[in-house]
Amino acid sequence: AVVMAILLPFSGSLTDRFGPQRVYIVGIAAYGLAIFPAFALFGTENLLLFGVAMVAVFGVIHALFYGAQGTLYASLYPTEIRYTGLSVVYQFSGIYASGVTPLILTALIGATGGSPWLACGYLVATSAISVVATAAIRKRDLHL
Known part of the structure; x- marks a missing residue:
């Protein structure tokens, strides 16, 4: 959390320089690329490697796309409906995407007898979909 808090302003600076769409795509793509290596490090039982994986994914990569996310989402709406549009998208995605993801991942891990690799594939797929949708x-x- 500390690393993310430190890097969020850097992400904002990158967003100002390169645009929210580019920064968000790079961040989400990096997330997709980091999933399998991060989960592989979780299985090492080495707390240092586990910590490195957690900081890399949740501190560095998450900060990169999260810093651009608000600007990107807000820019999708004209100012007169921006607050409502952004709120509806944010709340519904929390229910239908973020809300059910833990259930889906748990079911995928359970279906494979405790192996996380199918769940990792799901996360990579959601990352790829996000990259394609953002690029579109x-x-x-x-409305910048």
Whole structure:
């Protein structure tokens, strides 16, 4: 959490320089690429490697895309409906995406007898979908 708090302003700076769409895509793609190696490090039973994986994914990579996320999402709506549009998207995604993800991951891990690799595949797939969907946003769709 401390690493993320330190890096969020850096992500904001990158967002200002390169645009929220680019920074978000890079962050989500990095997340997708880090999933399998991070889970592999979890299985080493080495607390140092486990800590490195946690800081890399949740401190560095999450800060990168999270710092751009608010600006990207807000820019999808004109100012007169921005607050409502952003709130609806945020709340519904919390229910239908973030809310059920732990259940899906638990079911996938249970279905494979405790192996996390199918769950990792699910997370990589959601990352790939996010990259494609974000890349499909056109400049004319943004209200910056």
